[in-house]
Amino acid sequence: MNDNPPLLVVDAVRKTYRLPGGGRLTAADKVSFTVPGGGSLGIVGESGSGKSTVARMLVGLIRPDAGTVAVDGRERGQARRAGRRGRLARAREIQMVFQDPYLSLDPRLTSGQCLRTALRLHDHPAVDARVTELLDQVGLGARESDARPHELSGGQRQRLAIARALAVDPRILVLDEAVAALDVSIQAQILQLLGEVRQDTGVALVFVSHDLAVVRHITDETMVMRRGTVVEQGPTERVLGAPEHDYTRRLLASVPHEGWDPADARQPVTS
Ligand SMILES: Nc1ncnc2c1ncn2[C@@H]1O[C@H](COP(=O)(O)OP(=O)(O)OP(=O)(O)O)[C@@H](O)[C@H]1O
Numbered sequence: 001m002n003d004n005p006p007l008l009v010v011d012a013v014r015k016t017y018r019l020p021g022g023g024r025l026t027a028a029d030k031v032s033f034t035v036p037g038g039g040s041l042g043i044v045g046e047s048g049s050g051k052s053t054v055a056r057m058l059v060g061l062i063r064p065d066a067g068t069v070a071v072d073g074r075e076r077g078q079a080r081r082a083g084r085r086g087r088l089a090r091a092r093e094i095q096m097v098f099q100d101p102y103l104s105l106d107p108r109l110t111s112g113q114c115l116r117t118a119l120r121l122h123d124h125p126a127v128d129a130r131v132t133e134l135l136d137q138v139g140l141g142a143r144e145s146d147a148r149p150h151e152l153s154g155g156q157r158q159r160l161a162i163a164r165a166l167a168v169d170p171r172i173l174v175l176d177e178a179v180a181a182l183d184v185s186i187q188a189q190i191l192q193l194l195g196e197v198r199q200d201t202g203v204a205l206v207f208v209s210h211d212l213a214v215v216r217h218i219t220d221e222t223m224v225m226r227r228g229t230v231v232e233q234g235p236t237e238r239v240l241g242a243p244e245h246d247y248t249r250r251l252l253a254s255v256p257h258e259g260w261d262p263a264d265a266r267q268p269v270t271s
Helices: 051-059 076-093 111-121 127-137 154-166 184-201 212-218 236-241 246-253 262-266
Strands: 006-018 024-036 040-044 066-071 094-097 172-176 204-208 221-226 229-235
Touching: 006 051, 006 204, 024 040, 024 051, 024 066, 024 204, 024 221, 024 229, 040 051, 040 212, 051 094, 051 172, 051 204, 066 076, 076 094, 094 154, 111 127, 111 154, 127 154, 154 172, 154 184, 172 184, 184 204, 184 212, 204 212, 212 236, 221 236, 221 246, 229 236, 229 246, 236 246
Parallel strands: 040 204, 040 221, 094 172, 172 204
Antiparallel strands: 006 024, 006 066, 221 229
């Protein structure tokens, strides 16, 4: 249990996309949740349920059509009018880690240069010392510091992406399928790293994943999405251990386990 007051407050956000044929698709509707300081929330749901859309609205990559996202009582939509300093300050509040670090890391920069660039952008006062600290924090050594993304393993690249996100001491880290592309043992290492980082820095985590086992492992609270709406939310143990909603039960039934019958997973979850 985390009794800290809400740090992140998401209130009734909605996002619709224009479709090529002229129609509109509501990817998120009336989505509301809070995350306390140092807390962790998992957002689960099948593919297309709107998880990434919500994650992107948190960091400001897409703008909600309605509703608000606030950190520490300050609405984030205002950043546009706040100038460079204001935008950087807002970026420091929430940072994001994506599934594929290859796409978000500059292929020309070594790990050390990548972190230096992020720190300089935010006018950090002690760049070199912070680079060493960050590499150490995510378990990368001198060799990795001098390596470019293609010279790193998938797990090391994700460690670097996490270090870059942490560089500016964010209050909240949003991870969108951040371990989905890694094999199981590397996944476990990254999840352990995230747990340690949360413990050491007090950063709150919003963890978007289709993998219920991963969410169970790393989050205190879970929110279940279906077709853009929230069907259930609460403590992870309760939501995934004793789900109240039939959709959550069907999601859980579709996870392979001992004695699992693939026919169960073929029942359409979307019905
Ligand atoms: N830029 C876009 N334009 C039009 N439709 C979009 C756009 N981005 C997402 N969508 C649609 O919005 C819905 C929600 O997508 P979203 O990526 O948020 O779901 P998701 O739960 O994260 O899925 P996945 O786990 O497969 O990434 C889907 O139907 C998707 O096709």
